[in-house]
Amino acid sequence: MAPKRNWSYGGGPFPATVFAHLVAVALITLVLVWLLHFREGLAFKSDNKAKIFNIHPLLMLLGFVLISGEATMTYKTVPSIRKRQKLFHLLLHLIALIAGIIGIYAVFKFHNELRIPNMYSLHSWLGMSTICLFGLQWLFSFFSFWYPRAQPSARARLAPWHAVLGMVIFFMAILSAETGLVEKFIFLGLRTSQEALIVNFTGLLILLFAVSVGLTVLLPRT
Amino acid sequence: MAPKRNWSYGGGPFPATVFAHLVAVALITLVLVWLLHFREGLAFKSDNKAKIFNIHPLLMLLGFVLISGEATMTYKTVPSIRKRQKLFHLLLHLIALIAGIIGIYAVFKFHNELRIPNMYSLHSWLGMSTICLFGLQWLFSFFSFWYPRAQPSARARLAPWHAVLGMVIFFMAILSAETGLVEKFIFLGLRTSQEALIVNFTGLLILLFAVSVGLTVLLPRT
Numbered sequence: 021m022a023p024k025r026n027w028s029y030g031g032g033p034f035p036a037t038v039f040a041h042l043v044a045v046a047l048i049t050l051v052l053v054w055l056l057h058f059r060e061g062l063a064f065k066s067d068n069k070a071k072i073f074n075i076h077p078l079l080m081l082l083g084f085v086l087i088s089g090e091a092t093m094t095y096k097t098v099p100s101i102r103k104r105q106k107l108f109h110l111l112l113h114l115i116a117l118i119a120g121i122i123g124i125y126a127v128f129k130f131h132n133e134l135r136i137p138n139m140y141s142l143h144s145w146l147g148m149s150t151i152c153l154f155g156l157q158w159l160f161s162f163f164s165f166w167y168p169r170a171q172p173s174a175r176a177r178l179a180p181w182h183a184v185l186g187m188v189i190f191f192m193a194i195l196s197a198e199t200g201l202v203e204k205f206i207f208l209g210l211r212t213s214q215e216a217l218i219v220n221f222t223g224l225l226i227l228l229f230a231v232s233v234g235l236t237v238l239l240p241r242t
Numbered sequence: 243m244a245p246k247r248n249w250s251y252g253g254g255p256f257p258a259t260v261f262a263h264l265v266a267v268a269l270i271t272l273v274l275v276w277l278l279h280f281r282e283g284l285a286f287k288s289d290n291k292a293k294i295f296n297i298h299p300l301l302m303l304l305g306f307v308l309i310s311g312e313a314t315m316t317y318k319t320v321p322s323i324r325k326r327q328k329l330f331h332l333l334l335h336l337i338a339l340i341a342g343i344i345g346i347y348a349v350f351k352f353h354n355e356l357r358i359p360n361m362y363s364l365h366s367w368l369g370m371s372t373i374c375l376f377g378l379q380w381l382f383s384f385f386s387f388w389y390p391r392a393q394p395s396a397r398a399r400l401a402p403w404h405a406v407l408g409m410v411i412f413f414m415a416i417l418s419a420e421t422g423l424v425e426k427f428i429f430l431g432l433r434t435s436q437e438a439l440i441v442n443f444t445g446l447l448i449l450l451f452a453v454s455v456g457l458t459v460l461l462p463r464t
Binding site: 027028029030137140141142143145146149177179180181183184188191192194195198199201202203205206207211212216219220223224227230231234235238 | 249252363364413416421424425427428434449453456460
């Protein structure tokens with residue numbers, strides 16, 4: 021951003037946004053096949069505690085990663101006036117945040133009902149830091165950019181840091197997702213089964229989704 | 243990069259490079275304490291196979307992550323003419339690549355001597371993709387930007403994509419490092435011991451290192 025030389029990239033962000041959506045569809049398919057076919061399915065209350073756990077990867081991936089990626093891309097994907105793009109940006113981020121909070125609640129509920137300790141792994145540390153920063157960034161940005169809004173000069177100073185912090189938080193969400201997949205993979209004792217391949221391909225596609233969202237941010241509109 | 247509005251960031255990349263170096267020193271300390279004090283130490287040949295494994299996290303973290311981060315920052319940290327910055331950039335990346343290859347060789351050696359299967363986890367898939375892309379990017383860039391070099395117009399077209407691909411590969415190296423730490427953490431059955439805290443703080447500091455390297459790339463020289 022703001023380089024000294026005026027770098028130009030061939031092509032605009034359009035191919036990257038299309039690719040991100042294709043990858044998102046594949047990810048939704050993979051995670052549903054994983055949780056419904058290979059695992060026990062989904063439930064908030066159940067004697068089969070695995071069903072409670074399963075709410076966690078579902079909401080974190082579909083809600084927190086995919087919808088927040090979608091929210092990040094709105095300035096390139098929503099063909100509308102700037103104010104409406106902004107509204108989509110903040111509403112989608114709010115949905116992502118709520119999905120993330122419910123998803124984290126589910127894993128605490130699962131741990132507590134099985135008396136498994138909470139918050140000891142790097143995955144949990146990364147994930148908790150991510151959602152706290154996400155919530156803070158959302159609140160701070162809501163009051164600075166939406167209502168009541170800061171002065172134009174202050175907004176202009178804040179905007180680039182808002183974008184960089186947003187990219188850092190998105191990067192942290194991806195780190196949390198990938199470490200979570202690895203943690204579950206090892207706990208389940210997976211090796212080279214069909215299920216193992218589904219979990220690993222989910223991880224690879226999350227990486228591709230992240231890269232294509234990153235490109236939509238970096239590539240200027242042509 | 244190349245935004246429509248001319249975004250300006252207060253302050254240059256200097257604080258971020260200083261911070262990256264402080265974090266690197268802390269990381270070197272943590273990983274050495276982990277491998278030498280809590281684990282069995284380091285050796286390429288030993289009846290204690292854990293010592294062979296330990297070469298892997300050491301070289302991947304110090305060599306592949308920290309030195310490649312250093313290589314990424316050279317355009318902001320090496321106070322010299324552009325040609326010398328380029329030379330440091332490519333030499334440091336070469337050292338990182340060699341460290342990475344030896345580090346991966348060590349973990350294959352460890353697996354083979356204990357008859358543990360290779361390449362089934364997401365960590366191994368991410369890591370192997372990262373080092374292959376790293377090697378390809380290095381070779382392609384060497385011939386395009388150093389010797390024999392492409393035409394100036396072609397170099398100008400390639401440069402921004404070189405930078406973006408480099409950032410993607412660095413991001414993948416961080417993902418590989420974090421998933422590797424989580425994998426080892428679970429295999430070792432760590433929970434809340436001193437060692438567990440050291441591994442988790444290593445993971446957090448890797449994230450801080452990555453963010454500060456990212457900032458040195460994004461922030462223009464003032």
